[in-house]
Amino acid sequence: MSSEVDIYQELKARLVSNRFEHGAKLRAEDLRKEFGCSASTVREVLFRLSTVGLADFQEQRGFRVPIRSSQKLIELTHLRILLEGEGTVLSIRNGGVDWEARLTAAHHKLSHIEKRIHAKDDPSDLVSIWFASENEFHQTLISACGSETLKQMHGRIYAQFRQQLMVADRRFEFISANIQHHASILDAALSGDEDLTRQKIHDHLARHLTGKTMGD
Template structure:
């Protein structure tokens, strides 16, 4: 059973969901022990992650978790707006009824979790659930765009975006404002209005464009 891919996936998930400190050093020799494999195998995984932008690599200096920077988050937000708007518009044109059905399903799922969270005592346990549903919603939005390249590119940007989020934004991203946003994006997409869809996607993400969000 080849394990390099498992390591890759594991590290990917942790990097995106905040499992490492920003700027932390990633030593192959250390991670080696956790995965019970050789350092070379970890190194390969880290190399791949570095090409995805989730890990910084410097020759002879090793691997690091990228530092957080407001400027980077703004750039990634712009890219998300660009790619999601384009993907959503293309989905509207190509998707048909099947895509609309998938959209309503994805939103229903997300919406359900968001309602649960609103009244919950311990929100922490819902974070992963919500996180997955949110990703699913945004992925579905562009899923019928007809371009694997665009979807792949978006997935990478989305991962880097999430990695750049502060702890507070990762944990309380499901604020009531967002709940309304998702509903409006769905409505615009189903109605087939390209202009409106672009607008709602922009509105949804615009909060990350100021660079003024606070960390926990």
């Protein structure tokens, strides 16, 4: 029998990486059978996921995966730019050599994966490791900001952002630009140039501000 924590983490990963269809009903009975737990445990997990925006709940209709929305993606992108820019600038000021080393290591891993993806005709087997590495890099950017509230808010926004976008991102048509974007963010952050770092983060995410990245 899976624990509530394990079920939460597994369902969160599935919701963020779009292993459920957008708008699909999350059936507690099916999930209860899959995880070998009680229906009340599944409902509690789904309620927790709804509080962080990864599931929608309506009385009499139950839980559903959030629909894809161009407007929501634009809003989430604006928030990511604000939170990530501020968090990274604070990390530049507070992080020191330890943060710089961790950021460099996270970028090295991500760059290696992205170059592998760029070289493959079908990179579908690298989706999960790219997702984890991309998340690690962006979380490391803000990791030394000194504000747990900012990090928690960024984590929620990032997860909702990925949930909205992951279907489109599976094509990896953006990957050559991403390689350069991530390198530019790293270079700006390590240089200590706060304005340039904010600009590079904005440039990295700007393609999502039009709502045109939602197509399958």
